[in-house]
Structure formats: C-alpha cells, structure tokens
Amino acid sequence: MAGAETATYDLGFAKWVAGNISGADKLSMCMQCGMCSGSCPIGTQMDHGPRKLIMMIRAGMRDAVLSANTLWNCTQCYNCTVRCPRGIPVTEILQGLATVAVAEGHAGGEPTARFSEAFWWSLAKFGRTDERLVTSRFYFSAGLAEGVRKSRENLAIALRMIKARRMHLGAPHKIKRRKNLQAILAKAREIEARGAGEGD
C-alpha cells in the first residue's frame, strides 16, 4: 500500500462504504476487539483480517481495502457475524466490498472473481447453475493451458461424480421462463447503476 509516512486519514471512503454497502451502516460501531479476525477459519491466509480491514476503511485506505485478498478468501462461514459483540454483519460487508472490487477492476485474476463470473454466466443464461459447465468455464477462465491442466487434474473426481449420478453430461439445466428472469436481472442492474440515493 501507499507509503506509511504519507498516509492521510480520509473519512470520505468510510462514509461512502456506510452509505452504499449493505450492513455497513453499523461499521462505525466497531470497537476493534478482534473477535472477527480471531474467529476466521482462514484469517491466517488473509492479507488483513476483518478487524484490520475495518480499520483500513476508517483510515480511508480505499485501494488497499479493495485489493485485499480478504474479500476473496472469505469462506462465508459467518462466525464473525454471529460473534461480533457490536452486531456488525461483517460477512455481508465483505460481500458488498467484493462486488465493488470486481466492478472497479481490483479483482485481477482472483479465482473467486473468475468463479463468480462463470457462476453468474450460467445462472443468468439458463436460470440455474449447471455445476459441470460452471466448473469447466472457471477452469478455462485462466487460459486454455490452465483449463486443460485443471480439467485433467479433476477428471477423477468428475468421473466419480458422473458415476454417482451427481453430474450429468446432457443439456444444461434450464428454467422455462428464462427471458422473464433475464429481464428482472437487467432491470436490477439498471437500478443499481443509478447509485445510492438517486431515483429511489
């Protein structure tokens, strides 16, 4: 992140987060006790635990927050959320930040972002997620070679899933009224693009 000696605290980002991320209106109540980070099953693999990420939001470190791998490594176990003594929905706030990070191009090649892209592609196109298609789209999202490598690596699992009739090889699972769903999603994106506080 930016050179420490020149960091400037700027409440603008914290205010923006509070107003635009679902659940983040409670962020100001954080007392930095660290229960969230201490409860995180994968916190040791994060650049910053949730506690510190919240402090960084307060400190106005926008880029550092949105490029933190915290957003991608969250397993959504909700331990932090149910244990927070101040009732802050930490998981929900991390989800909201992840969405912003993707939209603003901070996600890079993060697997979570690529996986989500594949997932959303399937559900928006067919109305349902077809695990086989999502998985292979995800594998190949990192390039052809990587896709082939991953596919071969996981071939054994795939074959066993097929054998157990838990993965199918036929046409994708689809809903009937796909146009209807797609219209809803398009409208929702349009509403969201209007931004907070505008037109609603």
Added chain:
Amino acid sequence: MAEAAKTAVYLCAGCGIGEAVSIEALEAVATGESKASSCRRHDHLCDDAGVATIQADIDSGAAERIVIAACSERVNADRFRFDGTPPIRCDLRERVAWSQPPGAEDTQMLAADYVRMALAEAEKSAPPSGQADPGTSKTILVVGGGVSGLTAALESARAGYQVMLVERASDLGGHGAKWSKRMPHRPPYRLPQDNDIGALIAAVTAEPRITVHTRSRVVSTAGGPGRFLVTLDSGGTTIEETLGAIVVATGWRPYDATKLGHLGYGASPDVVTGVELETMLGAGELACKSDGRRPAAVAFIQCAGSRDPDHLPYCSSICCGVSIKQALMIRERVPDSSVYIIHDELRTPGTAEAFYRAAQAAGVIFMKGKVSAVGADLTVTVEDVLLGETVAMAGLDLVVLATGMMPNATAPEAEAIAPQPAPDIDPLAPILAAGATVPEPGSEDASEDDSGPEIGSILNLQYRQGPHLPILADGFADSHFLCFPYETRRSGIYTCGPVRRPMDMAESATDATGAALKAIQAIEAAAAGTALHPRGGDLSFPRINLDPCTKCRRCTVECPFGAIDESDDDYPVVEVARCRRCGTCMGACPVRTISFENYSVEMVSAMIKAVEVPDEFAEKPRVLVLACRNDAIPALDMAGISGTRYSPFARVVPVRCLGSVSALWISDALSTGYDGVILMGCKAGDDYQCHFVKGSAITQERMGKIAETLKSMMLEEERVVTHEVAIADARRAPELIDSFLDTIAEIGPNPFKGF
C-alpha cells in the same frame, strides 16, 4: 480505685458455650481465685431477661464493674450497653466455643484464662470519666466553591448545620461553571447534558444556613474538631471564626500544557487543550483560533501528558468522557466534520459505555495509537496500533490535547515555583531508647514538616506536622478509599472531589455528600467528647503523668494526628479533640507515663500475667497474640464464625493499634513463661490500611529493639513475630497461629517457664 469496685461476672451458656466448656468450673475461677464479687450464669445473656439481670445488679449496687463472658466484643454492643458502666467483654464464643473442640481439657483451660484476663482488665481499668471541655462549634467550614464544595455546603446545611463557604475567586462554580454541557449522568447516558451548576449555585446562595465568602482564603487553622480556630482573609478583611469541622473541596487544575511541546502545544494556535476547547464551544460559533474558519477535521489526543512517567503518571479518569462529549458537540455543530479520538486505552466504565457507543454511532472515529508528534501544520504522527503502521494525519484543522487533572492540595498560585510535597507517612520518627539523645527540634521538624516555605497552603494548619494537608499518592489529598474515605489524617478535616482523586462532576457531588456526613459525625463526636472513627464512642483519652516524663518527644513526634504538642517548657500537651485514641503515644513512651483510663500498659501486663502457664512437662505451650482490634480481631472472629479450629494454646489480647504495643508486654510475656508472641497488625507501606496511619510501620521499626531484648534474655528471635492481617484473613489468621506453634515446637519451650 478499681480494687475497691465490686466486679460482677456474667457467664453466658448460650450459642454453644455451655456445651463447649463447664460453666461451673468457670464460676469457680471467677469467684474463687480471681476474686470477682459475684458471678451469674445465664442461658442467653443477650435476651431481655439476661440484660435485665445485669441492669438490676447495677441498679442495686451489687455490680460496679461488669464482665460479660459471652460473645465477641464486636457483637451485641447495643444489648450490653449500660450507662456509666461499660462492660468488659470476655469472648468465650468466637475464640473458644466456636473454634475449639467441646469438652476438651485445653478448651476449658482457654476459657478459664480468658475469664482471668477479663477480671485482670476489670481490676486495672476504670470507666472513662470523659472530657471536661469538649468543643462545641457545629459550623462546618467548606473550602472551595466548585461542584464539590457547593454540594458539601448544601448537603450540610440541609442536614441542619451552619456552613461557612470559602472561595478564592470572585464567583462560585469553579471549573464546572465553564462547561457549556456536561457528561451525561442520567439515563439514557447517551448525549451531553445541559450544565445545571447554575441551579446549584442559586440553591447555595439562597440557603440561609450558608455564609458565602468569595475572594477569600484561609490564613490559619488551629485547634481541632468542635473548636477549630480559623482565620480568613476575606478580600483584605480578617475574619476569625470557631468552627466544628472542615471540608476541603479545592478541586483541581489542568496539567500545564506548555510542557507538551512535543504534542504541538504552543506551535500553533489551533493546538488547544480540552479546557480551552470548552471556552471555544461556549463562545457560540466554533471557530479555529488561527483564522476563524470552522474546523472540518478535528483530532483529540487522549492521555496528553497523562499516564506518562515524564508527566502525570496517573489516569485522570474523566478525559475520555470529556473528549467524547466535545467530539459529539463538534459533530453536532459541524455536521460534515471528521472527528477522531486517538487513544491508548479508551476508559469508559459503567454508563459511560453508552456515551462511547453514542459517539461511535454519531460517526466519531476512535483510533488506538500513540501520538509521537504534532507539527506546526497540525500534522499528527501516530503509530496506529490497529493498522500496525505509523501514519501522518494531515489536513486537520484543530488538535485537542486531553490533558489530565492535578489536585489543588496546595494553593495553586505557588505551584509553579515549588515541587509537590512528599507523602508524610515516611520517614518514620526514630525510635530511641530511654534516656537516649533527644534530636534537635530543628532537625526533627525538618523531617516532619514537609513544606517548603514557598508552597501556598490551603488551610495553613498550625500543626507540628506542618501547614499542609497530608497527601497520599501523586499529590492527591486522599486516604484509604475503602477503610477510611474522605479522612485526611488530620482529625475533623475531610476532603472531597478532585483534590482527593480525579473525578467528574457527578462523582464529585456524591463525594461531597459523603464528606459532609463525615464532617457532621466529627462535629457530633467532638461535642460528645468521644473519639472519631474507628473508636467512635470512646470517651477515654491519653492522660500523661508529667512527673516521670523525660521530655523525649517521642509521643509528640509519633502521634499520627498531631494531637500532642509541646508546651513552652517542652512537656507534652494533648489536644484531645484531635486525638483518635489509638495509643501510639502509649506504645512510644519509654517511661510508660501515658495511659488511658480503660487501656494502659499496666492493664495489659496484668492480663498477660493472669494467664496460667503450665510447666514445660505439661507439653502445653502458650503463645500470646496481640491482635489489632480493627482487622485482626474481626478476622479471628470470622474464623470462629466459620468454625475454623486452631490451636488452643494461643491467648489473644485485643489491642487498639500495634502502635500502642509496649515492649514491656513482650518481655512480661516471655518472663511469665509464654513460649512466643505474635503481633497482628494492619498493612503498612504506601497502601497502608492502618486506621491510625502508621501503627504497623512503627511496630516494624520497634521490632529491631525487641530483637535486642530477646538477645539480652538469651532467647531466640523467632519467638516474636509480626504479621500483617487484613480483615478478610479469616482463613489465614488461624493458620498463622498454628504455624507459629509449629515453630515453637521446633525451637522448644521457653526456658523461663516456671521461674
């Protein structure tokens, strides 16, 4: 005198005493060998019939002195109260029936010894005849007209007492009058509340029992409770007044921010203290001092010069709440402002937690970190421990230093040129052998009088210990917060509010009420001629036979309360109203010429010698326990109440204070054949718990002398031990006795046994 008195013994058989020991055998001890004039047994002496029996004997003249051999002196004092005939209490319950096996030979011997000791006490003491001329003023002097002083004055007046309120400034209200809002002290404790000190000032002004003297100070304080002679300088006019008790509520002053250059104070007009911010907030529109702009970004720096070994070492306890209040006020006045509170630990106990949360909800940002520098451009360099980084906060418009509180234990105007006085409980006065060289008055005064001439005094006390209020730690005029709150070690003078310890307005008001009640107690005790806490009701006082007096001054020097002074010809003179009846003078006197009617060296010696000491072949050792009445005796009582068994070989003599213990008692005990002596007193040291300030500390000093005595008697040093026993040591006190008996078993019996 006492020998002629008819002494009646009343043996109670209730509460298990009758099952534990043979009452008949005790009757034989009382009336036979110990020459009591009568002895009655009763199954429940504290019931109406039992009390009536005693009263009837007193009324008929059959009982001139009474010994109640029943429960501990600490219980049923109200049942066994007979006007003019104070009972000698002999504890056969807590210290015998409840802590020893019933029916055992040793239990019976213990009880018999306690009866003998009580009769010896009766023989060698007399009911105190009381004071001839107790002080009678019932007016309370309150020094300081801030929240604490105003409340103390109002509470005293509403309780029916006249009050003289003295304030140095021209207006009442003190610091409290400067705040536009105060921290919340009523539910829901979430928002700053309007400052209601105006109503308090109006109530004081309207109260007919209160006389207010503004622009005034105390130039001299002499006398004692009930008859303090106080001289005021009131705007140039001298006023002399006799007063009953004194409440000092001189409050506090902010720490000198000019010492905080590293935090930018002085480098920019926009670095201000919390107190200065109050003035800015009170001025209406909030504006920076430099250019009048509205501050859009404000940082509070907590612990500015507090909890810092280079500045104030302590926490002032209110600064976190004050900054939260001010931050909320700024957020309200400047809604788009960014307000940061940079703290180390945020201390918001109790209801202040709600206040803290309200500030969080209002968008105040709390940062945990250490500020290393504040630049002239208001850049705050902070080691943000929550981010784990050193950051430079730029773009601030206002930096507020939350400075701490300093007590006005001395008069403020002289503070800048003089250091704080050192606590006066040390050094201890030297203990001298009889006939040894008396220290020069000058050198002795230098060790006792801790004043520098240039320090202004609040009360200008005309005491041999000097003009100042005693202080405890960090310059606060405090005492033990649990054992004797508000007391100052100057009888009848109490402190309250921030001069005692840092506190806010609400706490100060509560504190002032407590001090007012203590002042009222002092006035009433003085009028009745009795001692103050913890010997409330005691009519005795030290009587000094000047014939043997060597003018050694140990009594005057060691008296913790300055109650004994020297006359013009250097003899000790007792200011009875100041005396707390601890007996420290008695223990100090090398020629044993100081005594109380109901407590004397001779009396305790007689009690010690009244015990029957078996010869060494009986294998029944005897140990004398000299136990402080304030803590050790209650601890032993509680041991009995909880049924703790301990050695039947100990004989306990309650003493007023270890300071009253005479070395003679120890040599008497050892020459009588006791195998050892345990002294149980209160905690000594900086956090002492001795009700008489230095009894335990003095004893520790005197133990050196006692060791010499033992050596001269060719006895082992281990035969005399001192322990600090707290009131909660109900388990430990019996263990100390048992383990001491193990020690005695190891070193063997006292070779003087039988001589």
Added chain:
Amino acid sequence: MRETPKKRYTYYPGCSSLGSAAHLDKSLRAIAPELDVELEDIEDWNCCGASVGHVEGGALPNMALSGRNLAQAASQAPDDIVTGCASCYLNTHGVNEKIKTDIRARRRVNEALGAADLCYDDDLQVRHACEVLVNDVGLDVIRDRVRNPLDGLEVAGYVGCQTVRPFADTDSGGRYDTYDDPAFLDNFAAACGAEPVAYDPKTACCGGSVSVHSPDKTLHLIKEIVAAAHDSGADVIATPCPLCQQNVEMYQAAINKRFGTDFHMPVVFYSQLMAVAFGLDGTAAALDQNMIPPAKLVDLAKKPNE
C-alpha cells in the same frame, strides 16, 4: 395408526438437487411422506446466487434472484417455503427478511421484478428443513417413525456453517439451535437409533465455495473435519449441507495425497440416515449416490428387506 394432519410446505430444491446434492433431494422427498409432510415445488424456480453470485452479479441482481422465487412461491400458496440447502436457505431467507424490514430494499426488488410483471408483497416464511424437523415435526415423531434403528452406527454430526449461521438462533430463524454447539444433528442421529460420537469440529468451516475453486487454500480445514471423525471412531460423517457433503467427501483423495493420510470416511446426509431408519431401502435413501460408499449404512438398509 396416529392421525396427524399433513403439513404442507412450498419446496425449493435448489440447483444442487439436480447435481452434486441429488441424494439430499432424493432422500428428503423420500422421508417427507413418512413424517406427514407434503412438499410442493416452487414452479420454475431459479438459482439463488449461492455464495458467489453477488461478486459478479451485484447486490441487487443477486437479491432479485430470490425475489423471483419468493414471488412465484407466493403465487402458488401461502405456505412456508422450505429448503434443504444451506446456501439456498441463507439467500432466500435473508432476502425475504430484508424485504420485510427494509422498505428501500422491498421497493428496489419489486421494481426489478416488475420487469417480468412480478411482485412480492407477501409475508412468507423461509425455513430450513432441519428447523422444520425440529420445530414442526419434532424429535418424538421422528423417533416414532423409526422401524429400522441404526443400531451400532457411530455418527459424527458435522453441521457446518450456513445451516446454523447466521440465522439458527434468531427469531426469524426459529431459534432452533445454537451457532457454535448445535445439538439437532446429534439428536437426529440418536432418534434414528445411531450413536452420535463426541465431535469437536461440528461447526468448523469446510471452506465453502473457496474449496470448490481453490482447494489449496482450504484443504487443511477439511482434513481436520475428517480426521476428528476418524479419531472419534465414527462410521460416517452426517451433514445437512450440500457443499459440506461435497467438499468433505470429494477432497479426501487429495488430502490423503497431500498429508499422507488414508481416509475413506463416508459422508452422508441426515436425511439418508432417516430414510434407512424409517425402513426405506438403499435406493430410496440414495445410498448409491455417495462417492465413498457408507458400507455400514448400506448393510443396515438391507436388513428389513431380507
């Protein structure tokens, strides 16, 4: 026979019912009539967005997914919606509660639904199948339906995260158990005649969708979950969660490879235990769809049919 009125619910199977958790769906549908429960599927239901939809799709589109399902369910019946999938439950329940309490969210979701002439202005309840089993059906009824007690089967009850967090101990979530030490799964196993073993990581995290796309980050978490069951002597791990079942089952080979272990711990759904205990055969219990065959449970399933 006891006369119990049938309980009707609108059923949301979720995408995993068509793939990785087909055996959950199948066994749930099999035990429902045994417990006098009638399930009617949400017609033309769509994906809930699971735990990654919001990242690419955004918050409101993600909410709109559940909005469509809620609107469809409301148009069918006023019954409570029930789902067996933790993720479907989390999203659908969460959106439903948000719509109830947050006027702005309600308005925005309905504006989006308006694009398909749909509207959700109802007051449905969205419930987890386990909560329904605890609060509506009850352990007594489950115990009462057991015809083939799972004698001697030692079960490690692995609840996972999202089945209980963050809703199990809330009013809207039915307050049916705790977040950290839930008892319901062990109670289910015991009601079926099996023996729940002491099992510490019952609410540990399997890595969720992170395990699906980046198992390198989370394999150690799954290893602990399997190892604790192995060490406690369990014959099977039972779980209510599709993603837990899949992660804990399919990565055992990778764990054995990386950590040098030799785990072959079957991972079944509680509903499969119930199906066998209720006397249904192995096919109805979908035991043939577990990649690591639960041998002991398979044997138990043969008993009543011998």
